[in-house]
Amino acid sequence: MDAEREVLDVLARNAREDIDDIAAQTGLDADAVAEAIATLEANHVVHGYQAVVDWDRVDEGKIRAVAEINVELDRETGYDQVADRIAKFPAVDALHLVSGDYDFAVEVLGETMQDVSRFISEQVAPMPEVTQTVTHYIMETYKDGGVRFEDGDDDDRLSVSP
Amino acid sequence: MRLSDRARDLPESGIRKFFELAEARDDVISLGVGEPDFSAPWAARTAAIDSLERGKTSYTSNRGMAALRERIAAHHERYDQPYDPTDEVLVTTGASEAVDLALRALVDPGDTVAVHEPTYISYGPGIELAGGERLTVPTLAADDFVLTREQLEASGAADADLLVLCYPNNPTGATMSDEAFAEVAAFCRDNDLRVIADEIYAALTYGTDHASIATQPGMRERTVVINGFSKAYAMTGLRLGYALGPTDAIDAMNRIHQYTMLSAPTTPQYAAIEALDSCDDEVAEMVGEYNRRRRLVVSRFNEMGLDTFEPGGAFYAFPNCGGDDEAFAEELLEAQGVAVVPGSVFGAGGEGHLRVSYATSMRELKEATDRIATFVADRE
Numbered sequence: 001m002d003a004e005r006e007v008l009d010v011l012a013r014n015a016r017e018d019i020d021d022i023a024a025q026t027g028l029d030a031d032a033v034a035e036a037i038a039t040l041e042a043n044h045v046v047h048g049y050q051a052v053v054d055w056d057r058v059d060e061g062k063i064r065a066v067a068e069i070n071v072e073l074d075r076e077t078g079y080d081q082v083a084d085r086i087a088k089f090p091a092v093d094a095l096h097l098v099s100g101d102y103d104f105a106v107e108v109l110g111e112t113m114q115d116v117s118r119f120i121s122e123q124v125a126p127m128p129e130v131t132q133t134v135t136h137y138i139m140e141t142y143k144d145g146g147v148r149f150e151d152g153d154d155d156d157r158l159s160v161s162p
Numbered sequence: 163m164r165l166s167d168r169a170r171d172l173p174e175s176g177i178r179k180f181f182e183l184a185e186a187r188d189d190v191i192s193l194g195v196g197e198p199d200f201s202a203p204w205a206a207r208t209a210a211i212d213s214l215e216r217g218k219t220s221y222t223s224n225r226g227m228a229a230l231r232e233r234i235a236a237h238h239e240r241y242d243q244p245y246d247p248t249d250e251v252l253v254t255t256g257a258s259e260a261v262d263l264a265l266r267a268l269v270d271p272g273d274t275v276a277v278h279e280p281t282y283i284s285y286g287p288g289i290e291l292a293g294g295e296r297l298t299v300p301t302l303a304a305d306d307f308v309l310t311r312e313q314l315e316a317s318g319a320a321d322a323d324l325l326v327l328c329y330p331n332n333p334t335g336a337t338m339s340d341e342a343f344a345e346v347a348a349f350c351r352d353n354d355l356r357v358i359a360d361e362i363y364a365a366l367t368y369g370t371d372h373a374s375i376a377t378q379p380g381m382r383e384r385t386v387v388i389n390g391f392s393k394a395y396a397m398t399g400l401r402l403g404y405a406l407g408p409t410d411a412i413d414a415m416n417r418i419h420q421y422t423m424l425s426a427p428t429t430p431q432y433a434a435i436e437a438l439d440s441c442d443d444e445v446a447e448m449v450g451e452y453n454r455r456r457r458l459v460v461s462r463f464n465e466m467g468l469d470t471f472e473p474g475g476a477f478y479a480f481p482n483c484g485g486d487d488e489a490f491a492e493e494l495l496e497a498q499g500v501a502v503v504p505g506s507v508f509g510a511g512g513e514g515h516l517r518v519s520y521a522t523s524m525r526e527l528k529e530a531t532d533r534i535a536t537f538v539a540d541r542e
Contacts, residue, residue, distance in 0.1 A: 013451075024458040027457050
């Protein structure tokens with residue numbers, strides 16, 4: 001496995017690992033880790049570093065929705081152009097072109113339900129290419145970013161065993 | 163009640179004392195645990211649940227379900243260990259039962275059984291229960307705890323009847339290469355020793371493939387290989403292991419097994435079939451995570467001045483604590499609330515070392531090694 005992949009495996013688990021700890025875990029030296037991170041960023045393999053947040057536990061939490069969006073393309077407009085327009089809205093947290101019954105899956109983040117529905121009805125639906133939207137409000141998140149949202153199991157192993 | 167001499171003479175395990183000391187406190191970070199911190203892969207757990215829902219609660223064949231034995235045999239092709247699932251594989255209640263059966267099937271009263279140390283604590287008592295005499299063969303820190311022909315010769319193992327091997331090793335994390343096994347295999351052939359090879363940590367090797375003495379020329383017919391699902395698939399509590407060996411040995415073990423255990427528990431056998439069918443990726447994930455922790459732990463111990471060789475397998479590091487390991491472990495627990503196991507618990511050659519398990523989350527490993535570094539600095 002090359003250095004970048006090893007560093008990426010550590011960052012994908014915990015982006016807050018410091019360079020010395022990544023070096024210790026990968027067996028690389030600190031300079032090589034810094035270089036690998038710089039390369040990953042420069043090549044846009046790593047686009048950023050975010051916390052995995054359970055918004056339900058934040059007092060002024062956020063409302064999340066997944067909107068299914070169907071579009072009709074023409075000679076001048078492809079998926080990339082439509083995606084570019086949708087992605088520019090800050091309310092769009094994630095945007096995927098998907099296979100199946102609809103074209104885009106859009107994850108929308110808003111302060112209130114009204115914010116989200118207004119965004120879909122006033123910004124997305126009127127776009128000339130958009131033919132249909134279906135919005136699903138997320139009621140409960142159990143796992144996100146590969147992390148299970150729970151209080152954590154107590155370690156019930158014997159504290160010392162052979 | 164009057165007890166048998168055998169039971170009365172059986173000593174309490176040395177690990178017990180540290181278990182009690184650690185259990186007495188509630189702020190302890192334990193690096194003393196000899197089992198994975200992961201749970202069994204979910205697919206394997208659901209297979210167990212499904213089997214219960216379908217009412218699969220009867221005995222299985224003495225040797226274990228045929229479907230499981232076939233998969234075990236196929237799985238071991240990756241280690242160049244070809245065994246016939248019909249009569250060369252025996253599924254047992256944990257690898258521990260397989261060790262016990264192998265000793266009882268191969269040891270006559272008065273036979274000498276050589277065991278390298280430091281090693282897992284159950285072989286000695288198992289040998290004694292089988293009526294054998296234990297011969298200790300120390301392995302050396304200078305050899306990174308690899309068993310050598312010199313050590314076998316120096317310990318008088320040429321006169322032994324049987325050799326018990328445990329590589330990848332608990333407690334040292336040491337592994338043996340094919341070249342190192344070639345020497346030991348030659349010694350065994352020259353001196354007509356049979357071998358019980360406990361390879362329970364075979365799936366947990368880092369950077370090198372698992373090597374087995376059973377693949378050495380002339381060794382398959384004199385070796386019983388023991389393995390299981392506990393460590394690789396994080397299934398310790400499901401108690402499922404197995405033995406692989408020549409037909410006569412497996413037959414003999416099965417005869418004892420059919421009277422003492424009848425069959426291994428049924429539910430875990432369903433979990434194990436699924437584990438072998440579909441959980442390689444999860445095992446690879448766990449191995450990747452152990453490997454990162456291993457490197458972190460080894461580098462941190464070396465940085466704090468406790469010499470630690472690079473262990474090639476299992477999930478243990480074996481730092482040299484430079485003195486009385488029992489006192490070190492007790493004082494560390496008292497001063498910093500970190501539990502480790504003194505190396506001397508695991509026999510000759512373990513003294514002056516600590517068994518540090520890295521089957522604990524990265525966060526806890528960092529906190530624990532920070533505390534140990536403080537303890538070491540305060541001690542100087």
